[in-house]
Amino acid sequence: MVNGGGNIIMREKQNPYNWLIQNWALVGIPLAIFLIFIGPFVFKGIGFPAILIYLLLPLYMFHQYEEHSQNQFKLYVNRLLAQGREIFTDTAIFYINVLAVWLAYVIILYLYVFLDPVWGLIAGYMTALNGLGHAAMSLRNREYNPGLWTSLFLFIPVGIYTIYEIGRISDAGLLMHLIALGIAILIHATILIYVATKLRKKS
Numbered sequence: 001m002v003n004g005g006g007n008i009i010m011r012e013k014q015n016p017y018n019w020l021i022q023n024w025a026l027v028g029i030p031l032a033i034f035l036i037f038i039g040p041f042v043f044k045g046i047g048f049p050a051i052l053i054y055l056l057l058p059l060y061m062f063h064q065y066e067e068h069s070q071n072q073f074k075l076y077v078n079r080l081l082a083q084g085r086e087i088f089t090d091t092a093i094f095y096i097n098v099l100a101v102w103l104a105y106v107i108i109l110y111l112y113v114f115l116d117p118v119w120g121l122i123a124g125y126m127t128a129l130n131g132l133g134h135a136a137m138s139l140r141n142r143e144y145n146p147g148l149w150t151s152l153f154l155f156i157p158v159g160i161y162t163i164y165e166i167g168r169i170s171d172a173g174l175l176m177h178l179i180a181l182g183i184a185i186l187i188h189a190t191i192l193i194y195v196a197t198k199l200r201k202k203s
Contacts, residue, residue, distance in 0.1 A: 064147075073087075131155025
């Protein structure tokens with residue numbers, strides 16, 4: 001680039017990894033729309049209710065955008081639990097949401113299709129638990145928290161319906177429901193353990 005005085009100004013290139021860490025939630029929106037548009041072809045291949053598990057991932061991406069755009073959730077949790085000190089870093093949020101969520105839902109879909117449909121219960125419980133957690137947090141603190149609206153209107157109803165449908169077609173017993181619920185709780189508990197560890201280090 002050349003400025004008014006004829007001097008050449010070198011524009012520093014941003015590291016793609018750093019850009020992704022900052023913008024992954026925004027990237028998820030066009031990806032979610034793309035996944036929804038190819039949903040009918042996926043449905044032809046894997047049928048119903050496997051398509052519910054597939055669609056939970058783009059729904060989660062919409063939820064993540066409400067939750068993490070402009071660092072809303074990070075700022076909210078840091079303010080609520082640590083008086084503004086940093087508990088969640090951008091890097092931690094990226095890996096939690098992309099590896100522990102996106103990858104988890106893909107693995108669950110593989111288990112559903114190639115092993116046993118009953119494993120799809122994990123996705124339903126993960127989604128419903130997340131939504132209920134946002135709702136409980138909102139009631140406790142009597143305020144909006146980032147991700148609340150998609151939790152109320154998408155996660156809770158779709159998550160519960162997914163549990164119902166997969167439980168029905170797989171004829172899952174109480175034990176399998178408890179196992180799926182336990183795995184979903186364990187996945188969320190790892191995040192709570194991370195927060196607790198950060199709080200201890202900050203104190």
